[in-house]
Amino acid sequence: QVQFVESGGGLVQPGGSLRLSCTGTGFTTSDNSMNWYRQAPGKEREMVAAIARVGGETKYADSVKGRFTISKDNDKNTVYLQMNHLKPEDTAVYYCSAGWSGNMFSSWGQGTQVTVSS
Numbered sequence: 001q002v003q004f005v006e007s008g009g010g011l012v013q014p015g016g017s018l019r020l021s022c023t024g025t026g027f028t029t030s031d032n033s034m035n036w037y038r039q040a041p042g043k044e045r046e047m048v049a050a051i052a053r054v055g056g057e058t059k060y061a062d063s064v065k066g067r068f069t070i071s072k073d074n075d076k077n078t079v080y081l082q083m084n085h086l087k088p089e090d091t092a093v094y095y096c097s098a099g100w101s102g103n104m105f106s107s108w109g110q111g112t113q114v115t116v117s118s
Contacts, residue, residue: 068084
């Protein structure tokens with residue numbers, strides 16, 4: 001059974017930074033492209049970043065391009081999302097999953113709450 005465990009969220013002021021982490025069981029970051037999604041209140045879940053299984057290719061939603069960086073450490077079976085220059089509109093629950101264009105598994109973790117507010 002696949003289980004994603006996200007951490008690292010919190011309350012941060014506009015312009016601040018956070019680094020999210022995701023690990024889990026039932027999958028390996030070395031065998032999968034990985035991604036991060038977010039869901040703000042009243043909005044649909046959207047992918048914000050993805051990293052390819054090999055080669056390090058990444059892609060980002062336009063809204064986060066230049067501010068967020070996705071990476072993964074296969075030795076630790078962990079995927080990260082470094083978020084800089086945070087804005088109030090980045091406030092959401094952030095989830096990770098496996099896949100380049102979507103969640104290839106049917107399950108989601110609990111997510112981690114990111115709140116950007118002064």
